[in-house]
């Protein structure tokens with residue numbers, strides 16, 4: 408029997424709970440340890456998820472030699488420090504999206520992972536969903552010809568809490584880094600690096616982007632039109648238009664969902680991969696496979712993919728004047 412892989416979680420908040428639920432359906436995964444900045448919160452999470460080792464500091468968890476891989480589930484601004492902490496203790500890392508606040512931070516993380524020969528991956532769960540994989544396979548097979556245009560959005564009405572993660576610049580708030588990353592991920596996955604970027608953003612009272620419209624242009628003439636907002640619910644669909652058809656990814660396209668394949672001259676076909684668990688197990692499964700194969704990065708969400716995604720986000724931010732303290736004085 409294959410040896411189970413022991414997970415640790417840093418930051419037992421909202422997404423950590425969904426991830427822990429995802430792990431439950433994954434054979435070979437054991438949630439061994441959880442760390443919070445407060446021992447009470449670690450214990451509470453530990454009770455809920457039957458986690459044997461509970462710590463009141465992140466530093467304590469990374470010293471547990473039995474932990475193979477750490478899921479970093481803290482707010483964006485903390486990803487850099489917490490990932491470096493894990494990598495410095497030779498722990499493999501699955502870090503929530505966005506991997507960090509800017510490209511400089513992502514480079515630091517990737518460099519340390521490479522130096523130490525330690526696994527690092529951005530937790531962009533959508534990349535690992537069966538529906539997403541089917542769409543990418545169909546595109547690669549040429550089922551809709553050459554993709555020329557992408558429209559994708561992700562918007563919901565978030566309660567305005569100036570101190571909370573979504574609106575607080577000190578916690579990396581704003582729509583782009585939190586949810587706009589999904590449409591941008593789809594665009595970079597399909598088309599690579601854009602040659603042109605145009606942005607319209609609305610910065611609210613806390614000076615974070617409450618909504619953002621982004622147009623990307625590519626050397627081959629492809630265009631992506633993306634929208635993200637924390638102010639209102641939007642359809643949260645994606646449409647990939649190709650020279651011989653199209654794919655409509657139904658709401659919410661970034662989560663486990665269905666899509667319709669349109670091919671010129673044929674009836675549309677609804678494709679609905681079987682849902683298993685809540686979807687978060689697929690990224691965990693990919694990490695575990697990489698660890699078993701001795702890899703230090705994942706081919707489906709490589710270091711290069713994360714760097715490109717962050718470079719494009721930096722470019723969008725520069726165009727829109729979206730800045731964070733982590734960007735340093737005078738830089739943007």
Ligand SMILES: NC(=O)c1ccc[n+]([C@@H]2O[C@H](COP(=O)([O-])OP(=O)(O)OC[C@H]3O[C@@H](n4cnc5c(N)ncnc54)[C@H](OP(=O)(O)O)[C@@H]3O)[C@@H](O)[C@H]2O)c1
Pocket residue numbers: 417418419420421422423442443444445448449480481482483485503504505530532572578584585
């Ligand atoms: N993949 C997805 O579908 C998805 C969905 C939602 C969020 N996310 C990502 O997951 C990350 C966490 O999001 P979340 O909604 O789970 O956040 P959250 O519940 O607000 O916070 C997560 C945990 O981080 C810890 N933490 C460490 N430093 C902190 C600080 N300075 N301020 C506040 N909390 C701090 C806290 O735990 P302790 O204090 O107990 O240690 C907190 O419970 C974000 O980067 C987000 O982009 C991903």
